[in-house]
Amino acid sequence: MSWVRGHFDLPATPDGTEMPQTAQLVATVAVAVLVAGFAVYAIREIAQGRSVTLVLLLIGGAISHFNEPIDDVLGLVWHPVVGQCPSFRARA
């Protein structure tokens, strides 16, 4: 393991990695289907006059996505840059 010696002792990220296109597409579609299922359930909850909690929690879950770059840099998680469909770009 080589280390980048600067201010911070961050190990070098893996070289030459590439986002696998088919796996990326399958994962994105599968998760999107689950989100759609939850969204339908949340809308049903509102339509039946029960609660807006689920829809707020789903939105909150999306906002908490901004914690992912922090986890990545602290926990050393590397998402290959080449071929990646990024949702946003901060630390990685």
Added chain:
Amino acid sequence: MAQFNVPTPPSMVFPRVPQTIAEIVLWIVVVAFVAFAVHQWRRTGSPLGLVLLAGGGIALFNEPLDDILGLVYHPRPGQDVVFETMGPIPHWGLPTYILFFGGIAYVLLLELRRLTFTPRAFWTGIAITFVADLIIELPLLHFRLYTYFGNGQVPMSIGGFPLYWLFINTTGPILCAAILFAVPGYFTGWRAPLVLFLPLVTDAGCSAAVGLPVYNALHVPGASAWVTWAGAVLSCAIGLAILDATARWIYAHTLKMHKAAEPADQLQAQS
């Protein structure tokens, strides 16, 4: 080679004399706090003050996380290193953490237990904690013991100190005191030693929650001032929300304690 978007820190050397003076002054204040905690132990039979001071020292393990996320640079050449993980942590950080994350939490807890809490007194206390933070940080920044840096200008900075750090730093010890005040029953029996780690947990938790927007904004490659300022303002807003929620929680518990004490007071008055 692809890397995380971490800006390059400035080139600095640790100043020898200010480093030594800072270490001596801070350790003297720690000795005073330890003497106070020992006095309290003898008076009340509870070693909680000493445990919290030790816990404040343990919370120093959150400093490397804050440094890499909030872009804090401790110069490497000439530094008295206390430990190194994601980067070297200077010796003066240890007494600072003992005081700020252990000592202040303990003093605040003693104040809360007097049951004289009001929201107004709370915000006055917050202002005092902010001032304590500035008294520690501004001289150290002036003598270049460390610096805050970024891709460009660091937002919201006065005297080299970005003001959003007031919220990142102070929410942890305040939440620590609030938890010990409102749910002391949890830290009994086999869970009693867990108090030792409470300053670390509350510091790390509040630092991550409050700092999240500005930590992200600071690392955006080529971020405009609008982006970094928006992150800084959002972080302050989250800090305010956490402080407001904590104040309401403490106030509700204080009223509950007053109500619980009322029947006993009435009985005493009748007899």
